[in-house]
Amino acid sequence: MTVGERLREARERQKVSLHAIAEKTNISVRFLDAIEKNQFDKLPGGIFTRGFIRSYASQVGLDPDAAVEQFLSDEPTQRDDDIDQAPARTQGDGPTLATFVLAGLVVMIVALMFVYLLKPGWLGLDRVSAPSQQASAPDATSAPAPAATDSTAPAASASPGASTATTTGARTPTENTSPPAPAAASTQESVPESPRSPLRLVVAPSGRCWVQVTADGQMRVAREVSAGERITVDAAERLQVVVGDAGNFAYELNGRPGKSLGRAGQVARATIQPATVPQFQAP
Secondary structure (H helix, E strand, O other): HHHHHHHHHHHHHHHHHHHHHHHHHOOOOOHHHHOOOOHHHHOOHHHHHHHHHHHHHOOOOOOOOHHHHHHHHHHHHHHHHHHHHHHHHHOOOOOHHHHHHHHHHHHHHHHHHHHHHHHHHHHHHHHHHHHHHHHHHHHHHHHHHHHHHHHHHHHHHHHHHHHHHHHHHOOOOOOOOOOOOHHHHHHOOOOOOOOOOOOEEOOOOOOOEEEEEOOOOOEEEEEEEEOOOOOOEOOOOEEEEOOOOOOOEEEEEOOEEEEEOOOOOOOOEEEEEEHHHHHOOOO
């Protein structure tokens, strides 16, 4: 007896309909019917198929692990699914070149901060700061000079009007030199922030569908996603996407809407790299 026949027999023994199991497991009736008929080519495959069988077995009172093991025994090709094995092979690899480069940059930054805080003389910062202090000194002494020259004129004059004009003129340089300061601050705030990673995928489906996303060899998402959810996944080199219903799957790639991956009910797979990003972005 195949695993599909065992599941159907257990369901009929409990007098439960496929629609009732579909509501409890969030698995479509079409997929459940395919499992009972052993038509596994109609399922997404890999982790999706095993997850469907595990959930179905739990609802009808069978051992989920035993059901999955029988499925793999009946369908030996499912053991070699490349989608499931790819993350394991990647995680077993040694450190990449990018890892060594990043570690070197971190060490360099820490060393420069240490030298800057404890030994500024090694970088020549003490010699640079000294002339700047000397250059600012004449400005501090020369600023009061015009005020002193203007103040002597009212002393020689007996007219009250002349004293009022001189006082107003003395304030004018101070009022004209203060406004430019806010302009520098606004220039710094307008600098755009650089992107965090070469690849950014935002999953935002229009309906329920199974989604599996692998980023740089690490599994990031493997579950059913509902309409209204938004899941963001970043990657440096590669994104692998598998969807159980391409008609309900929608996404954004690097801030732009993505092209459709297929028709309703169709299982779709895509591999996205920085060089192929324009191929997946909508015009």
